[in-house]
Amino acid sequence: MWFSKPAPGPEPAAPFFVWSSEEHTVGVAVFDQDHERLAVLLSRINTALHEKHDRALVLKLMESLIQETQAHFDHEEWVMEQVGYAEREAHAAEHSALIQEVNILFQKFQKGGISALAIPNFLKAWLIPHMKVTDRKYTACLRRSGLR
Ligand SMILES: [Fe+2]
Ligand SMILES: [Fe+2]
Secondary structure, X not given: XXXXXXXXXXXXXXXXXXXXXXXXXXOOHHHHHHHHHHHHHHHHHHHHHHHHOOHHHHHHHHHHHHHHHHHHHHHHHHHHHHOOOOOHHHHHHHHHHHHXXXXXXXXXXXXXXXXXXXXXXXXXXXXXXXXXXXXXXXXXXXXXXXXX
């Protein structure tokens, strides 16, 4: 089966990824909102997997997640370019590597080669350090250009 009964253990009802302004803010409202939306989508996928067991919904949500992630990256890259942020190329390279990897995982999932949870787990494991380390490096530069 594409999903398996969750192993006994902590209740899957616990939120998968709760965005917190204290923990995750990058200090630029538009990007904080994007990150929060990605966190909500990740949690919705987790719920669809564990509680609804709805493959069609999971596929639809994963497609939205990948599209929204790509749109968020494009937006960050555009802004970094506009303000002449010095580390924009390295930052964009991290984005491309993630999108490449996530597309490979998604294809594997569609063929039944990996567990459905691999994608949200991978994104959560990737997104949090990216937000907290790489994204935060642009904060000072963006704020100097007037972004809040
Ligand atoms: Fe970001
Ligand atoms: Fe980023």
